[in-house]
Amino acid sequence: MKKLINTAESVVEDALNGLAAAHPSLRVRDRVVYRAEGPRPGKVGLVSGGGSGHEPLHAAFVGPGMLDAACPGEIFTSPVPDQIIDATRAADGGAGVLHIVKNYTGDVLNFEMAAELCDDVPVASVLVDDDVAVQDSLYTAGRRGTGATLFVEKIAGALAEEGAPLEEVARVAREVDDHSRSFGVALTSCVTPAAGKPTFDLPEDQVELGIGIHGEPGRSRAPMAPARELAALAMEAIHGDLPLRDDLLVMVNGMGGTPLIELYVVFAEVEAFVRGKGARVVRSLVGNYVTSLDMQGFSITVCRLNGELTRLWDAPVETPGLRWGR
């Protein structure tokens, strides 16, 4: 299993050096990525973080309209409290800081500890738990946080940019999580640099339904099937939990090793499925956004929009990983 790395130990450090070199809008210090221009006085700061290996999440979503700082842990490993504290201070513009936490036990504990230790900064926290695949999982009590994290970061980031107070930014972040559901399908396992071999075995004729973004087991295995059937399995799981209706934001996300042409094939099926339920895809993303290293497969995240969420989704954003104007 070949990897474009120098050593397994240095991969996060080396990649952060590359991120800083590629994007003058970002600064990296002590494993914290933050906006070069620093926090905007009076603006609520947004911080997220978690294990590395999910790029562009989170570090490449730092910038105007989205995060103020990110704290990437080692591959698939929670950031430590000191890192989260540093990120919180780097994001603090005097109006408090929102922690956006994916629901994994290590992340939850370390963000909680950091918030307690950082008692001079008002901190609110939102837990993202959008993955309908399994109720409890390896590393997680309750549902896992996956693709909706991007939606929360984008939409809460837009409201913070407008100058809304901390409790309002936290409210909209929770609303996005409430309105969002995800489901993932793996065709292959990921390979971590440290292990150098697949995290799990998946036969050539099977897929893993409900895969987690660290290769955690899903609901079940199923025979490999055409894109139409795999998309329908994922969409039925989402629809069974949160009925599809009205206007939807839909992301078809690649797990890292799947080419874009295949993601567009899946998106066509997802869009047809949504129409079949009488709902509409009015906003979408297709690409690699919340990845699992080199895993082949996809996840689908659906968010039921309303006027406010649509307006905030459309607001300008300027980060290395997500960017649009107007």
Place this chain on the structure above:
Amino acid sequence: MKKLINTAESVVEDALNGLAAAHPSLRVRDRVVYRAEGPRPGKVGLVSGGGSGHEPLHAAFVGPGMLDAACPGEIFTSPVPDQIIDATRAADGGAGVLHIVKNYTGDVLNFEMAAELCDDVPVASVLVDDDVAVQDSLYTAGRRGTGATLFVEKIAGALAEEGAPLEEVARVAREVDDHSRSFGVALTSCVTPAAGKPTFDLPEDQVELGIGIHGEPGRSRAPMAPARELAALAMEAIHGDLPLRDDLLVMVNGMGGTPLIELYVVFAEVEAFVRGKGARVVRSLVGNYVTSLDMQGFSITVCRLNGELTRLWDAPVETPGLRWGR
């Protein structure tokens, strides 16, 4: 080899349906992708195309500031002349059309034939041949066209948007190609949907240096090595052909199956290499832009900038695959 497709025969059609469904700014008709708002009267139209399997190139680069139309062929197969003619007409705003052609024999012949048959539209053509790896190759007489295609499309697209005449847009397109060089490294083969197995065999302890974007052979094989050494091999090949100096635009491009975290590791090495030669990376792209299906590996494209090229690179662009404002 699992693929997210319905059938190998329908993959391009299905993906184009997904592209159209995801991006209301685009229209797809008879295998031509064009801007929904149609050609702008008086603006030079830009058309590119080639085999599918390199997404986001070319179809997802249609939009303001870049292409007016794209004509995707079957996987790794040239578009047919009728398609190119349709694309040319869809792009024609009355000021002529520039064909941006990657140097593969089939593409060159079919674009030439289309230009001849489309004799009521003034057509200029630019051949992109930036790959320093090999002089002649499978499918190509002369150097292959790879990553610089994106640079040509972006920079010529910006000049066309300013209202420059056809000969000026063609001149800057050729200048970008003259100023650009690429080199690719494969860790694994791609797998085409039709074949369902690797295009070539590459042992677990080796890489292919100078790989083409269809899996064509490169210069040689070498033992797998740390990212620093692989980046240096690629950069020495480029530097040997076009000495690195002054201000550079650098793309570290993923071949489709390589995670973003690894591309940032490579970018850090490339940037350090450039500094070591006394030059500067002043603009950059890191990500999957000119891919080869699910191949793992990377390519590096370097363009020597000047004032005009930098200004045009920075001009606004709004396409599904490349987007920035200001």
